[in-house]
Each structure stands twice: as structure tokens, then as C-alpha cells.
Amino acid sequence: MxxxxxxxxxxxxxxxxxxxxxxxxxxxxxxxxxxxxxxxxxxxxxxxxxxxxxxxxxxxxxxxxxxxxxxxxxxxxxxxxxxxxxxxxxxxxxxxxxxxxxxxxxxxxxxxxxxxxxxxxxxxxxxxxxxxxxxxxxxxxxxxxxxxxxxxxxxxxxxxxxxxxxxxxxxxxxxxxxxxxxxxxxxxxxxYEMDRKLLHLQGYMYQNFKMDENGAAHVKITKDILKEFSVTATDTSLLVGSLGNVKGMKAWVILIEEDTEIRVRLRSKGPIINTLAKEFGGGGHPMASGATAYSWEEADLVIQRLAEICAAAK
Incomplete structure (x- = not known):
């Protein structure tokens, strides 16, 4: 080739x-x-x-x-x-x-x-x-x-x-x-260097993520939170891997609200998650993928499906 x-x-x-x-x-x-x-x-x-x-x-x-x-x-x-x-x-x-x-x-x-x-x-x-x-x-x-x-x-x-x-x-x-x-x-x-404002947002993520008994986790970052920490949705790309440091974490999704859509950033330590990304019009690697949701209701469906995937992988 x-x-x-x-x-x-x-x-x-x-x-x-x-x-x-x-x-x-x-x-x-x-x-x-x-x-x-x-x-x-x-x-x-x-x-x-x-x-x-x-x-x-x-x-x-x-x-x-x-x-x-x-x-x-x-x-x-x-x-x-x-x-x-x-x-x-x-x-x-x-x-x-x-x-x-x-x-x-x-x-x-x-x-x-x-x-x-x-x-x-x-x-x-x-x-x-x-x-x-x-x-x-x-x-x-x-x-x-x-x-x-x-x-x-x-x-x-x-x-x-x-x-x-x-x-x-x-x-x-x-x-x-x-x-x-x-x-x-x-x-x-x-x-890998980050501005102080991004580190503060990282602290917010560590304090506010939710993880279930099967190791599926999520955190929502709304436009108000982005404004509070003076960061953009693009800035948050540096933080996608942060939750991987949490013991017991199998897979996680970070949801970032923009003007007309919600960025869906998926990462995993084991369960395959690019199939989930494809369900929501995205794709990527088996353990690192992305997609887009167009409402918080749709974003909640991503969270639900991720929980199901981690439960099945238990």
C-alpha cells in the first residue's frame, strides 16, 4: 500500500x-x-x-x-x-x-x-x-x-x-x-501544561463526577460552568483523561455544553465504547471516542447506555 x-x-x-x-x-x-x-x-x-x-x-x-x-x-x-x-x-x-x-x-x-x-x-x-x-x-x-x-x-x-x-x-x-x-x-x-483556570475546572470535575457501582462515570459541564471558570469547550479537551485516575473507574463520559449541541467525550479502561459513540453519530477508537448530543435528555441517554455497557462488562 x-x-x-x-x-x-x-x-x-x-x-x-x-x-x-x-x-x-x-x-x-x-x-x-x-x-x-x-x-x-x-x-x-x-x-x-x-x-x-x-x-x-x-x-x-x-x-x-x-x-x-x-x-x-x-x-x-x-x-x-x-x-x-x-x-x-x-x-x-x-x-x-x-x-x-x-x-x-x-x-x-x-x-x-x-x-x-x-x-x-x-x-x-x-x-x-x-x-x-x-x-x-x-x-x-x-x-x-x-x-x-x-x-x-x-x-x-x-x-x-x-x-x-x-x-x-x-x-x-x-x-x-x-x-x-x-x-x-x-x-x-x-x-500538557495547563492554565490555572483549567486546573480549577479539573478540581470541579473531581468533586462533581458521578460513578455507579459498575465503574461507569459521568460529569456534566454546562455553559454556566464554562463561564464560571472562564474556559471554552475546546479548552476542556486537555481534561478528558482526568477521571481515568479514579480507582474503580471502568469508563467515563464528559459532557460539555455548547450553544447548539453537547460534546460527548468518551473514554474507557476496558469496555468497548466506540460502538456507543456510533449510536449518537460519532465514532473513534474502542477506548477513546466522541459524539454529539443535541439536548440534555439525549445526553442522559448516553449516560444510561454507558452504565449498561459497564454493567455488561462486569
Whole structure:
């Protein structure tokens, strides 16, 4: 598959790379890591990264301004995005050819070329494997800038190598990436340091979460609570894993109210929860998923279903 992807890349002078909405480090890491990888090895090609910038990713990098005409005759590559609804910038459909590179379950097999490996820890790991193949067969090289982004994507999606998705291959790739000259301390600080207001909200979550006898937990963060702590719904992405520190916790959902919808952020230590996310129009990994509810009544149904899943897993 990597051979087919590289052969396709060679055929296009303009390549536009997309990732998912509400981006995390792996979305930026795989998208922009691929951009700089291709720029390094094909300096005559025009490589663009599409999508709306998320300020929480300022420490990583920034996407490009992409015009409608840029898509004419362009190769489009979408990384780290399971389904078409979550692609950031729906103009991805207007290119000449489409490649999907992802590590989520392939429920939506879009694209002319589909490269999906659910055993990979992250999309960034898959981009490194593409580089490794290119290095062996095409003489590709990797810049420190690209290595930094791929490393960020890997540690982001593995929870600093704590999640079960971390494999021996993941550690081996991370070991190769840290050979490049970039400031890991600065990168880690950018990823995990939090403003005091977020730490205060984290304290609120610890004081107010509810957990049943089967280890299913939830916490509701309303717009009033966001306002009280002077944080945005996007800010709360840094707090999703917090409840995992609670002893006896099997799975949890954090519900964040926005103007017209409620973000549903699901995490698990064992029970499969991406099937639950799919019930509410979302998806993701077996133990880390997201969805959307459109009322607190619907959000309560998510809580109820999570309780049922944890009870069944007892």
C-alpha cells in the first residue's frame, strides 16, 4: 500500500492534506508531519495543509490558506479521519484523487486509495511507516520539523505510551524520532501544561463526577460552568483523561455544553465504547471516542447506555 501511495504522490504537482475537525495532536502531527515529509523529498511539488486552525495546537504548527482553485487537479490526502463528515474542509471532495490514511475502524471506506491499519497507535505512526518505506525504496529523508510533529502525534494518541494501543513497534518508532534534534521538553510542556483556570475546572470535575457501582462515570459541564471558570469547550479537551485516575473507574463520559449541541467525550479502561459513540453519530477508537448530543435528555441517554455497557462488562 505504501508503494501505491508513493507512486500516486509522484504523479501530482499539488497535494492538499486534510485532517479531522476538533483536531488533536495526532491530527496535526500526521497532517503536517506528512506535509513536511513530502516537502523535504519533493521540493518541486506544492504541498498544502487544509483546515481551520485550533488555537490549542499553536504549540505544534499552523495549516495553510487553501484557495478553491488549488484543488483543481490536486491529489488530496486525508489523515486520521474515520468518516467523511469529520473531514475538516469539505472541499476535499473537489480534488482529482483521494487517499485515506487512518488508524480508526474503517466503517467509512472513502477514497480512491484506502490505507487503514487499526493496529497502529496513531496516524502519525502510519506516516512514519510511509517514510520508512520511502527511505528504503526512494531515498527519502526526514527533517527534524517533521519528526517533532510525528512524535507529538504518537505521544498524544498513546497518552504518553500509557494506552493499550502502544506496541513494541510504537516504542521503536518513537526511539527513531527522538534521534532528531527538537526540544522534547518544550513539546511536552506545550501538550500538557495547563492554565490555572483549567486546573480549577479539573478540581470541579473531581468533586462533581458521578460513578455507579459498575465503574461507569459521568460529569456534566454546562455553559454556566464554562463561564464560571472562564474556559471554552475546546479548552476542556486537555481534561478528558482526568477521571481515568479514579480507582474503580471502568469508563467515563464528559459532557460539555455548547450553544447548539453537547460534546460527548468518551473514554474507557476496558469496555468497548466506540460502538456507543456510533449510536449518537460519532465514532473513534474502542477506548477513546466522541459524539454529539443535541439536548440534555439525549445526553442522559448516553449516560444510561454507558452504565449498561459497564454493567455488561462486569
Amino acid at each position: 505504501n508503494s501505491q501511495i508513493i507512486d500516486t504522490i509522484k504523479q501530482y504537482s499539488t497535494i492538499i492534506i486534510h485532517r479531522h475537525v476538533r483536531p488533536d495532536p495526532d491530527a496535526y502531527g500526521s497532517q503536517l508531519g506528512l506535509k513536511y515529509l513530502l516537502e523535504q523529498n519533493y521540493p518541486d511539488k506544492r504541498i498544502l495543509a487544509a483546515g481551520t486552525h485550533d488555537y490549542t495546537m499553536d504549540f505544534l504548527d499552523f495549516p495553510d490558506a487553501v484557495e478553491d482553485q488549488d484543488f483543481e487537479g490536486a491529489l488530496v490526502i486525508v489523515t486520521d479521519t474515520a468518516n467523511t463528515e469529520r473531514v475538516d474542509d469539505q472541499r476535499y471532495k473537489t480534488g482529482a484523487k483521494l487517499i485515506k490514511i487512518d488508524h480508526h475502524p474503517n466503517d467509512d471506506a472513502y477514497g480512491d486509495i484506502v490505507s487503514v491499519d487499526t493496529t497502529a497507535s496513531s496516524a502519525s505512526e502510519l506516516i512514519y511507516e510511509l517514510f520508512a518505506y520511502g527511505s528504503e525504496h526512494e531515498g527519502w529523508t526526514l527533517s527534524a520539523k517533521a519528526a517533532r510533529l510525528l512524535y507529538a502525534g504518537i505521544i498524544g494518541d498513546t497518552g504518553r505510551f500509557l494506552f493499550p494501543s502502544t506496541t513494541q513497534k510504537t516504542f521503536a518508532i518513537a526511539g527513531e524520532l527522538i534521534k532528531f534534534e527538537f526540544d522534547r521538553n518544550e513539546l511536552h510542556n506545550g501538550m
